[in-house]
Amino acid sequence: MNYSTNRRQFLSTSIAAAGALAAQPVGAIEPINRVPGHQFKLSLAAYSYRDLLTGNPPKLTLSDFIQDCARFGIEAAELTSYYFPESPDAEYLRRLKGECFLQGLDISGTAIRNDFCLPAGEQREADIAHVKRWIEYADMLDAPVIRIFAGKVQPGQSMADAEKLVIDGIEQCCQYAAKYGVFLALENHGGITTKVDDMLRIVHGVESPWFGVNLDTGNFRTADPYGDLAKLAPYTINAQVKVVMHPDGRPGEASDYNRLADILMTTGYRGYVVLEYEEGGDPRQECPKALEELRKAFT
Template sequence: MTTRRTFLKTAAAGLPLITTPLASTTLPIANETKPGHIKLSCNLYSFNEPLTTGQMTLEQVLAFCADLGFDAVDPTAYYFPNYPTLPADNYVYDIKRMAFRLGLDISGTGVRNDFTLPDPAQRKAQIDLVKNWIGFAARFGAPNLRVFSGKTLTAGQNRDAVTNRVADALRECTDYGARHGVMIALQNHADFIETADHVLQLLTMVGSEWLTVNLDIGSFRIGDPYAQIARLAPHAATWQIKENLYVDGKEVETDLNKIVRIVRESGYRGYLPIETLGKGDPRVKVPVFLDKVRKALAVAG
């Protein structure tokens, strides 16, 4: 009589021995016959005012986003109680459970940090902050943690020296993130990072698959933002799609059709978080902007 153990041994004997290494980790590029799968997320900075003034709780925002049909949410760390102190595990798991029961994935999270600080002790504190929240991201189920480079270069500072400091800090955090299964997503934020070249330089210097880009379309203030977005799109692991961006430093409404074309042509697959800014009730603004993004995606196919 054939037992389960005998069957498994027999089946295994018929399998070829795999001696070659795993295939390259390069992501597949979408094409016209197989478009990249895009899911919509809400960056909860859209609800910054009601969250920080107590008008809405994090739980209420999650429920609102679920009702709108978002696939995921991206709650920044400072919306958890007592930031930058880590929240209690039971609270983290309660929010994680609630999101799951609402049908929401966690597309990412983020922190406030500054790696441009000249003082080594202060910079170490910033690195430790990011490491702490990498641990949080792992427990929370967030695949990436958004970080900044740091503040704008001030008079008398040498850009190359500051770039080296930022790269060293990113490298340490990225190595730590890799050990916890959390990618570091570097966000361009019109600060020390002003251009696509600045981002690409740091990616090259760190040289890790675990350092990716959080592509903030509204934070390029020099020249043509669409050209810079297109250059960074192949490196993006997450985005911030905003209502407005800056063309030659002038704020204008985002051409969502153009942005979606860039997303599609880059082969991006994954979450496309939207973020509304400025005055107005996000319970009104977010549904309106979400509808515009959905229509642009439908036009692109």
């Protein structure tokens, strides 16, 4: 692929390859077009094991987590970056890749912390370098996508200026990601992505074909979180499901997995559905229960 290809050209090529036409107006960004139907593959985020994978020493390792994912009978594991050594070498990354392969697991992706709202300067450059470094690591792992954040408005910064900085940071990193065939997925993760319309302005502003949305079902604390998720669904390249949702003005309530599955089915989503368990109890006991419920809904 020509790495300078913009998103519209890339998606148009995908449409032609699939033998489908998109009857929609041309915009700065277009929904992802896939062959008819849907396909869901279950994964589990290592963040679900956060209390077990941290500590001195941690109770479990990523290898233990991989073994559990295999026992749970799912298709993949998300190897969240927070639980890696600070500077993992190629041997370590390829060993994890090999462990997943031998257990019949894909690596559905990884996730990093970053803030693209930071103004020009040393800290911003360090964050961009961090994203690029994890693009290289993802390539070694054969992880197809990295979950990224937008960040939050900095002191003295307008929303419009923050959005421009985020779009610029994403474009810079996507240009690098294209060299490795790794996608970057922006998560609705508070900050300037707290509201769906604000997030969509960023999504529409990015032209790289190596970009999309990480749909986090638990992060919109709005009056109609399901409706907001539906607005993002057409751009989703990775779906992350929480056990609980937090509609504005109401206490947390159990996620309606069937409704979430319908939202993704409607857009013809094909990809990983990643459980990120954040509730109480032993995740080694609770995650397989939640995954079983997800399996029933996401079929």
